[in-house]
Amino acid sequence: MRRTVLVVAILASFVAFLDSSVVNVALPAIARDLGGGLALQQWVVDAYLVTLGALILIAGSLSDLFSRTRVLFVGLIAFGAASVLCALAPSGGVLIAARAVQGVAGALLVPSSLALIISAFDGEDQSRAIGRWTAWTSAAMLIGPFLGGVFVDTLSWRWVFGINALPIAVTCVLLARLPAAPAKAGGRVDVPGAVLGALALGGIVFALIEQGQRGWTDPVVLGSAAIGVVAGIAFLIVERRVRQPMLPLSIFRVHDFAVGNVATFVIYAAFSLGPLMVGLYLQQVAGVAAWLAGLALVPTTVVSLLLAGRFGRWAGKVGARWFMTVGPVIVAIGFLSMLLIRHPFDYWTQLMPGTIIAGLGIATTVAPLTSAILGSTPPSQAGISSAINNAVARVAGLVAVACAGLIVGEHLDLGGLQRVLLVVAVLLVLGAAVSGIGIRDEFLRRDNGARR
Structure with missing residues (x-):
């Protein structure tokens, strides 16, 4: 049963994270087909991000108040219906509206899926399960541009939204096998x-x-x-x-939860800025095709998939602090090694070593970070805890991208990329320092106390 819970949680989140990245490479084709120019391209992305970001806290609260399996089911059906509407959209306005609905449904999926894991697993098993969840959701973000490029080049941009159909159908079937968790007695929506x-x-x-x-x-x-x-x-x-x-403010008195979210903000700002600017440089300066630029970061995904579960399990045994301290430094080394990028560009010597090192660091960091934050709060607050952490990560990414122009200047060139890589490394080291100084591994002590 617990394996089914894990698969449901991974698939439910996978479609939400995949859809936030897979559409990017399809934007030029969408504009050619539907018109609307840059404004349409921007709002195809932004409509999803705005509704997802705006509603993720209330979605987390609903997950804690009502049955998490039911909240997930509603989110999956709504996401599937919106995806079909996106694929069939006859105009730019319909596509933007459908993307906004996708964002609403995505907000229901992510907190509930993590809360499902927290409720079903504990101790080392919980940390390992979170490791696998983070690995697959990270993979969705990284392989999205590659999959999108393949569909756009071989079929049509409309098939980009059809990717969701199979995982949503499988998830609904598996979700039907799980018992419906009871709603919180006396719970009311704030x-x-x-x-x-x-x-x-x-x-x-x-x-x-x-x-x-x-x-x-x-x-x-x-x-x-x-x-x-x-x-x-x-x-x-x-x-x-x-x-x-909806948000009990006392949750921020939990030391590891508060410190972990500060670390999340800094680390995820770097995670968002670095890959984005490297991908843009490959396409706009190095002249690499869109699907190849997406493929360039696949080694990061592979390494993370292979190792994230293992690091999550180890964090459950010895604590998350050291992994959260060492991991960001390893990622920083990976991005600093990308300073080798020169013209003419050579992937094998200039970029691939850094992607592998960064993947190792991400696998070391993300699962322990998530375990430390969510494990520090009671399971009854898993939904809102997950929602807060996801909101922090997304706002961090938006802030980092918003500041990219200040770092790069008017045009992205080799010098601009190098400045970005240095800023990313500084952010990661700062995140490591926050984790090393602040995290107390409260979740580990609580679990050990429960065993005794």
Whole structure:
């Protein structure tokens, strides 16, 4: 039964993470077919990110209040239906609307899938299961551009959205075999908190996305950011006073949870910025085809898949702190080795060694990091804990990408790439320092105490 839980959790999250990356290489073909130019391309991506980011906290709360299997089932059906609508979209407006629905459904999938693991596993088995979950979700992000390029080049951009059909169908069949978890007795939806939380995250996410096109001084960007900040302050006030808060603020008093999310912000900012800029450099400067640029990072995925479960299991035995300290440093070494990139570009000597080293570091880091954060809170709060951690990671990525222009300058060239690689390395070392100094491995002590 627990193996089925793990497969369901991996597949449910896999489609959400895959869809956030697979569409990128299809954007030019979509614009050629449906028109709309750059604005359409931007909103095909942003509609998904805005709704996903805005609703992930309420989705995590729903996962804790109601049956996680039911929340997952609703999310899967909605994601599948939206994917079909994306594939059949007759116009750009319909495609953007369908992508927004995909984001809503994706918000239901990710926190619930991790919460399902937390509820079904404990101790070393939980850390190992989280390791496998993180490996496959990371793989979805990295192989998405490659799969998208293959479908666009051989079939049509519409097939990019058809990728979801098979994993969603399989997941629904497996999910039907699991017993429905009981809803939380007396649980109520915190409607004011849900509305304010969505406005806060949605406003901030929208501003971070739009500033890339409009600039920070644009009224739309400033207004969105202001709405996000004001709603965030109001959200905190409401959550302190409401009887059953969507986000119990006491969760941040858990030391490893708070410190782990700080480390998550720094580390995931680097994880988002580094691969993105390397991929852009390969296509825009080195002249590598889109699908080959996606394929270039596959060694990172392979190494992570092979080792993440093992590192997760070890973290369950000896604690996450040292893995969270050493892992980001290894990733930093991998990105620093990419400073060997020169013209003419040679993949085998200039990039591939760094992708392998980075994959080893990611496998060392991500599963222990997730275990330390989610394992530090009670299983009854697994949904909201996962949602907070995912929101932190996504906002970190958006902030990092928003700042890319400050690092690169007006045009991406070899010098700009080198500056990016140095910034990524500094962020990773900072994340390692936060983990090494701050993490106490509370989840390990709690598990050992329970055994005694």
